[in-house]
Amino acid sequence: MASDQYVYILLTNTGTLFTQLIQTYTRAPYNHASISFNRELSDMYSFGRKHPSNPLHGGFVKEDIQTGTFSKYPNTTCVIYELQVTSREKEKMKRVLHIFIRSQRKYLYNILGIIGIALKEPVEFSNSYFCSQFVAEILQRSGIKLWDKLPALVTPDDFRQCDKLKLLYEGRLSEYRPENC
Template sequence: MSQANYVYIMLSDTGTLFTTLIKKYTRAPYNHASLSFDPQLEDMYSFGRKNPKNPLHGGFVKEDIARGTFSKYQNTMCVIYRLEVTDREKEKMKRVLEVFQRNNHKFLYNILGLIGVSMKEPVEFSNSYFCSQFVAEVLNRSGIKLWDKLPALVTPDDFRNSEELELVYEGRLIDYVS
């Protein structure tokens, strides 16, 4: 019998102007989604700011809690879930991620996709994602379907409301990682 295998999905709110605007519209407590392969969140990926100081320059990112965008926002609130997966599903996810890592420079942040979500119309471009679309896409390509909708319509709140995910932690990110 093999031991349980998990991936971790973190939803967060840094409290920036951009996230505050999104929250006003969505009325959801978290507006950013990230995918991690370990409970310490050391291998964590998403679509977001490439440079913590510039919210307009986005794309595929390996998130670094100690030195990246999160380090600039000490009061970031988060919720962390875990999802039990098979060895095969986890390997598929890692292979999908390798494609993103190898082609990192080709990926853009799908800002129009956010507008599409608000209108319940998927706006998809090749090599362009927003955070929750990216996490849903990686899960989908690995054979994990948490919802009956396109990744381009998945919001961070969809993860929060998924019965498949098990709550691990909710509170300040800095308290979780320290």
């Protein structure tokens, strides 16, 4: 690929009760996925908690590793992957993302979609996503297909198992230093 453009996929485990419940079923080390357009993770998005202390109020969120939910859980563990893309694919991703940003209040967290994964049946509602579904949707709408499955069936662990992603970092999120990767 003649490009040096990248996007970053962050998988995390905050250790919260909600994460522990999901982990009981998935047995995966990370159960939240986010996408960032820079290595510093300062431009990072997902579907998750709108308020750090309320797991039931979720939706489209711009995440920050210094504030919000991640700052409330300093022992959050993570893995960060780099995906090489063309400048055109990255530009498409940003255009898709801006649709979410412009209409962010209308988006809801797709809690039933998580149940759909357990049943291996996609549960999709318009304007409703869970974290890995959102990241997979951004990629797919930009022409990047990492799996032969619908975004509504993609789990955070699918990213971890994907050989098209390059591992950059694994450890505590609070100890991540982009300049060391």
